[in-house]
Amino acid sequence: MIDSPSPNHDQRTAPISLIVLHYTGMESAQAALDRLRDPEAKVSAHYLVDEDGTIHRLVPEDRRAWHAGVSHWRGITDVNGCSVGIEIVNPGHEHGYRDFPEVQINAVVRLVSTIKDRYEITRGNVVGHSDIAPARKRDPGELFPWHRLARLRLALPRPTRNLVDPGWSQAGFCLALERFGYDVTDSFAAICAFQRRFRPELIDGEVDGECRAILLALLLPRPQGDD
Numbered sequence: 001m002i003d004s005p006s007p008n009h010d011q012r013t014a015p016i017s018l019i020v021l022h023y024t025g026m027e028s029a030q031a032a033l034d035r036l037r038d039p040e041a042k043v044s045a046h047y048l049v050d051e052d053g054t055i056h057r058l059v060p061e062d063r064r065a066w067h068a069g070v071s072h073w074r075g076i077t078d079v080n081g082c083s084v085g086i087e088i089v090n091p092g093h094e095h096g097y098r099d100f101p102e103v104q105i106n107a108v109v110r111l112v113s114t115i116k117d118r119y120e121i122t123r124g125n126v127v128g129h130s131d132i133a134p135a136r137k138r139d140p141g142e143l144f145p146w147h148r149l150a151r152l153r154l155a156l157p158r159p160t161r162n163l164v165d166p167g168w169s170q171a172g173f174c175l176a177l178e179r180f181g182y183d184v185t186d187s188f189a190a191i192c193a194f195q196r197r198f199r200p201e202l203i204d205g206e207v208d209g210e211c212r213a214i215l216l217a218l219l220l221p222r223p224q225g226d227d
Helices: 029-036 102-119 146-151 170-180 187-198 209-219
Strands: 009-011 018-023 047-049 055-057 063-065 083-088 126-128
Touching: 018 102, 029 047, 047 102, 083 102, 102 146, 170 187, 170 209, 187 209
Parallel strands: 018 083, 018 126, 047 083
Antiparallel strands: 009 063, 047 055
């Protein structure tokens, strides 16, 4: 862990209940670090995980970092106020999106595990930037290995067994998607964000039987504290 302090933070507005994963979307780790520590940029995160697994600590967890922007998740509109933001070095869709190295994901897993346990964050509140801001963001993207986190109970898994298509219309699907946590103001963007997270092999914004069945399974009751 390397301390790389950013001046871009303020007072928290609520207890920590979310972890938000991002990719940096810049050409290098140094460029991302420079921006996240630039007072003129007015952006930051609590941590940055480099491709070699190095973790930079930019903002103390008890302070509100500026990583989420205009966002929404499960009725929360000040996501910055109650979340820990983790930037993962990757050039992103605009600069040559690529797979995340194994050593980097191992570091992300350790970091998420520690934070999740510290604040007793539920799996359903470990999210990507695209989940909380579907109309604006695509990160950490369809190449991010959510299944690695899910296997360790650090994030919700993609349902794969006993799937049943409820036959919802698109409007019905969007109502269910909103119930799950997404902002569906831009329904196409919300559907793409859901697919990017839970059906990344086909992101077309079209509601089909597989999407409906996956979402229904995610909405089914789980043991208390395991959502």
